[in-house]
Amino acid sequence: MIPEVYKVIHRQEEYPGTFTLHLESPASPPMVYGPGQFNMLYAFGTGESAISFSGLEVEEGLLVHTIRAQGTVTRALERLKKGDSLGVRGPFGRGWPLQGIEGKELLLIAGGLGLAPLRPVVYRAWQGKLKASRARLFYGARRPTELLYGDEIPHWITKLDVVMSVDHGDNAWPGHIGVITDPLQASDIDGANTVAFLCGPEIMMRFCIQVLLRKGVPESAIYLSMERNMKCAIGLCGHCQWGPNFICKDGPVFCYQDIRAWFQIHGL
Amino acid sequence: MKTIANLLHEHPFFHGLPESDLQFLASCAENCVYHEGEHLAKEDTPANHFFLIRSGRVAVETFVPNRGALCLLTLHGGDIFGWSWLFPPYISAFDARALEEVRSIRLGGACLREKCETEPRLGFELMKRFARIATERLQSARIQLLDIYGSTPPEPGTTP
Numbered sequence: 001m002i003p004e005v006y007k008v009i010h011r012q013e014e015y016p017g018t019f020t021l022h023l024e025s026p027a028s029p030p031m032v033y034g035p036g037q038f039n040m041l042y043a044f045g046t047g048e049s050a051i052s053f054s055g056l057e058v059e060e061g062l063l064v065h066t067i068r069a070q071g072t073v074t075r076a077l078e079r080l081k082k083g084d085s086l087g088v089r090g091p092f093g094r095g096w097p098l099q100g101i102e103g104k105e106l107l108l109i110a111g112g113l114g115l116a117p118l119r120p121v122v123y124r125a126w127q128g129k130l131k132a133s134r135a136r137l138f139y140g141a142r143r144p145t146e147l148l149y150g151d152e153i154p155h156w157i158t159k160l161d162v163v164m165s166v167d168h169g170d171n172a173w174p175g176h177i178g179v180i181t182d183p184l185q186a187s188d189i190d191g192a193n194t195v196a197f198l199c200g201p202e203i204m205m206r207f208c209i210q211v212l213l214r215k216g217v218p219e220s221a222i223y224l225s226m227e228r229n230m231k232c233a234i235g236l237c238g239h240c241q242w243g244p245n246f247i248c249k250d251g252p253v254f255c256y257q258d259i260r261a262w263f264q265i266h267g268l
Numbered sequence: 269m270k271t272i273a274n275l276l277h278e279h280p281f282f283h284g285l286p287e288s289d290l291q292f293l294a295s296c297a298e299n300c301v302y303h304e305g306e307h308l309a310k311e312d313t314p315a316n317h318f319f320l321i322r323s324g325r326v327a328v329e330t331f332v333p334n335r336g337a338l339c340l341l342t343l344h345g346g347d348i349f350g351w352s353w354l355f356p357p358y359i360s361a362f363d364a365r366a367l368e369e370v371r372s373i374r375l376g377g378a379c380l381r382e383k384c385e386t387e388p389r390l391g392f393e394l395m396k397r398f399a400r401i402a403t404e405r406l407q408s409a410r411i412q413l414l415d416i417y418g419s420t421p422p423e424p425g426t427t428p
Contacts, residue, residue: 142415
């Protein structure tokens with residue numbers, strides 16, 4: 001698959017080192033993708049990086065990606081300005097199983113940058129387009145100044161239960177200070193009638209899964225988005241192989257029941 | 269009007285405890301309201317009480333010179349605060365300050381210790397409950413130390 005050339009039409013700094021790009025292709029038809037899938041973004045002359053969709057599926061043909069500048073490629077993407085070009089391949093991977101949440105309570109559990117792949121689901125919940133009986137967002141971050149989409153969250157709260165927690169905060173912070181597992185543990189969860197989508201640092205997800213299991217949420221109702229270095233994005237090169245799974249092709253969203261064994265193997 | 273025993277019964281810390289035990293403990297307890305900014309406990313002062321938080325937010329803090337109060341965690345309705353009353357020298361390790369109006373049940377530490385000594389079965393049951401919460405708080409503190417949301421996760425084999 002050859003990358004299509006897209007232009008940056010808007011760039012937003014979320015907080016230092018983390019930014020959102022809005023991309024448009026003058027030539028290509030609008031890309032059809034699902035929440036939880038990803039694109040390979042190509043910084044010309046540097047390389048590609050797998051980045052999840054973080055916008056609405058149909059946003060006037062735009063692609064929205066939130067990126068943390070962490071490696072060579074993402075630092076090159078960070079330097080892009082409005083009007084600059086980049087290559088885009090995609091969409092790839094399996095996204096969030098929205099068809100399995102009908103009549104259930106949906107828990108969205110995000111940590112740090114992990115809110116980005118869940119934002120398309122949050123949008124759907126906010127717009128009342130989900131068939132879940134109720135949707136709640138638990139969002140953990142390092143500190144209040146490192147919250148993603150800080151200008152949108154007040155709007156989400158009007159139609160969605162949002163519980164936020166930061167590791168470090170001051171008196172001005174109205175939410176929880178501590179780790180996100182604490183408010184999750186304290187919340188009323190009808191385990192048998194709940195589906196949980198998790199995205200964030202793997203350590204955070206492991207501890208949140210322990211809480212969910214204690215609350216009676218079955219392993220088959222827990223989905224998480226995994227992250228490994230990717231190269232080809234179509235399951236051929238093996239860069240993102242995780243046990244028998246390829247994160248790019250079989251994931252990045254997996255059902256916990258299917259991958260539990262691989263969580264316990266160090267070094268994978 | 270609810271009795272103290274009723275309020276104890278409603279708090280998650282005492283869920284499942286027999287009514288007779290709650291009645292037994294009720295004489296150690298009193299209903300308290302703290303307004304925003306008031307301290308439930310202060311660092312390095314006698315830890316005479318154990319608090320069941322019914323509603324409101326409490327910041328567990330420590331004072332950093334030239335910086336002010338550093339909040340370590342917040343506690344909410346359904347949480348508890350204080351176990352320094354359990355062990356000598358019965359001195360609070362941190363400040364606990366109401367961030368908004370806090371409704372709580374305050375139990376006397378000496379009274380509780382005496383009840384636990386008198387009724388070891390109840391004492392053991394309470395110790396199990398404290399130990400579970402202490403373990404959860406320790407686990408949370410460890411996760412906080414990992415700084416998992418940082419852009420550079422801790423290197424393997426190093427201390428964050």
